[in-house]
Amino acid sequence: MKSPVFALIDCNNFFVSCERLFRPDLEGKPVVVMSSGDGCVVARSNEAKALGIPMGAPVFKYRHIFKAQGVVQFSGNFELYGDISRRITDVLTSVTPKIEVYSVDESFLDLGELAIDDYEAWGRTVSDKIWQWIGVPVSVGIAPTKTLAKLAADQVKKDPDLNSVLNLISVKGLSFHTWLRTTPIQDVWGVGWRSAPKMKAEGIHNALQLSQLRPQRAQQLMGIHGRQLVAELNGLSCYPLEREERAQKSIARTRTFGEDTSELGSLEAALASFTTKAAFRLRADRQLAKRAGVFASTNKHKPGYRTWQREVCFPVATADTGKLIGSVIDLFREFYNPHVKYHRAGVWLQDFVSADYLQTDVFGAVNVVEEDRSKARMQTLDSINERFGRSTIRYATEDLGNAWQPKHQLRSPRYVTRWNELPVVRSS
DNA sequence: TCTGGGGTCCTAGGACCC
DNA sequence: TCTGGGGTCCTAGGACCC
Numbered sequence: 112m113k114s115p116v117f118a119l120i121d122c123n124n125f126f127v128s129c130e131r132l133f134r135p136d137l138e139g140k141p142v143v144v145m146s147s148g149d150g151c152v153v154a155r156s157n158e159a160k161a162l163g164i165p166m167g168a169p170v171f172k173y174r175h176i177f178k179a180q181g182v183v184q185f186s187g188n189f190e191l192y193g194d195i196s197r198r199i200t201d202v203l204t205s206v207t208p209k210i211e212v213y214s215v216d217e218s219f220l221d222l223g224e225l226a227i228d229d230y231e232a233w234g235r236t237v238s239d240k241i242w243q244w245i246g247v248p249v250s251v252g253i254a255p256t257k258t259l260a261k262l263a264a265d266q267v268k269k270d271p272d273l274n275s276v277l278n279l280i281s282v283k284g285l286s287f288h289t290w291l292r293t294t295p296i297q298d299v300w301g302v303g304w305r306s307a308p309k310m311k312a313e314g315i316h317n318a319l320q321l322s323q324l325r326p327q328r329a330q331q332l333m334g335i336h337g338r339q340l341v342a343e344l345n346g347l348s349c350y351p352l353e354r355e356e357r358a359q360k361s362i363a364r365t366r367t368f369g370e371d372t373s374e375l376g377s378l379e380a381a382l383a384s385f386t387t388k389a390a391f392r393l394r395a396d397r398q399l400a401k402r403a404g405v406f407a408s409t410n411k412h413k414p415g416y417r418t419w420q421r422e423v424c425f426p427v428a429t430a431d432t433g434k435l436i437g438s439v440i441d442l443f444r445e446f447y448n449p450h451v452k453y454h455r456a457g458v459w460l461q462d463f464v465s466a467d468y469l470q471t472d473v474f475g476a477v478n479v480v481e482e483d484r485s486k487a488r489m490q491t492l493d494s495i496n497e498r499f500g501r502s503t504i505r506y507a508t509e510d511l512g513n514a515w516q517p518k519h520q521l522r523s524p525r526y527v528t529r530w531n532e533l534p535v536v537r538s539s
Numbered sequence: 540t541c542t543g544g545g546g547t548c549c550t551a552g553g554a555c556c557c
Numbered sequence: 558t559c560t561g562g563g564g565t566c567c568t569a570g571g572a573c574c575c
Contacts, residue, residue: 146561
């Protein structure tokens with residue numbers, strides 16, 4: 112078997128690049144995209160990075176810099192980003208079907224069996240094509256392991272002279288070692304904020320030192336992942352391309368509220384809305400859930416922070432929005448306290464079984480008639496909402512209050528996914 | 540009274556990712 | 558005043574079994 116060749120295609124400042132597609136006037140200007148509720152910064156243009164705005168920066172702490180430096184802010188328009196992401200995946204899939212869509216802005220390709228004699232030229236062609244067809248700039252890292260491909264793509268972003276591509280296949284020796292030595296340990300994929308200080312305390316400060324660690328020692332320090340990292344840095348692939356999209360194991364919908372609230376109506380409306388979204392996703396995946404849970408918490412940045420949670424197992428797996436809302440609200444009422452100001456809440460579903468094989472419970476007590484009715488009810492609801500717009504039909508609980516709804520005042524139009532938000536062109 | 544070894548399953552919490 | 562959301566996997570420890 113041929114040894115694998117991984118290419119990581121990583122979009123540059125993805126959310127900002129998506130906003131600039133429809134706002135070319137923002138080229139060269141500092142731009143940030145904010146999280147849900149406009150709470151913190153989740154994407155920055157190079158100009159914004161140069162101003163010292165870190166990833167995850169709380170917006171309120173940086174407001175003065177935004178104002179003084181003319182930073183353009185956007186509320187996250189995740190519908191737009193998802194659509195652009197799918198277009199890029201389509202382009203890459205036309206290059207090779209051996210693709211792993213790793214996240215909204217990154218994909219791994221396996222080039223091992225493609226007839227490519229110049230990887231660098233290949234990378235540049237792909238990067239040019241995405242730029243030309245979609246309009247999003249990407250960085251391409253090519254290497255014998257995913258971990259090295261990640262490092263290569265990161266290097267591309269730091270060094271414009273590389274012109275979008277770094278190929279580490281058959282690069283060895285002194286210059287490679289020197290480069291690994293200049294890579295701080297925390298920049299290695301899989302070394303997070305907890306492990307980095309631990310490794311440094313052991314005298315391991317950079318990627319080269321990590322690559323020279325004894326595998327047993329790496330495992331002691333970082334678990335099985337550490338051992339694999341050492342191998343990957345040495346060009347020995349441990350993380351294969353994961354091609355077929357695996358069924359999700361859990362679905363969660365959580366939000367920080369627009370304002371803290373104790374009001375039962377608003378809280379139940381929020382939970383009903385989260386449950387509706389999670390259940391819709393569950394049905395889209397043709398799955399049923401055997402377990403559901405709910406949590407709520409106060410503001411973790413204030414004294415007296417508390418969080419509560421409950422979960423329930425269903426005797427018969429379900430994807431019925433109405434049943435799930437009922438269960439979730441019952442669970443919530445077990446700990447709801449009218450004197451608590453809730454700041455955040457969420458719903459999750461897990462323990463899935465395929466909707467195509469409804470499992471009967473041990474006593475065979477599945478009410479087949481009721482299950483069929485539930486299925487028909489959900490199909491009708493989904494098809495009406497697909498045709499006339501989401502929330503055309505909804506559960507009344509969702510309308511009990513809206514204090515929970517996050518703010519997104521600086522959101523750009525959903526140009527490509529809503530008819531009434533299409534860009535308008537005027538000619539005169 | 541003393542007190543093994545190995546296995547499975549489940550869960551909670553930790554760590555990491557984008 | 559104001560600090561996101563959605564995931565996965567690993568590990569340790571407890572319960573239980575032979």
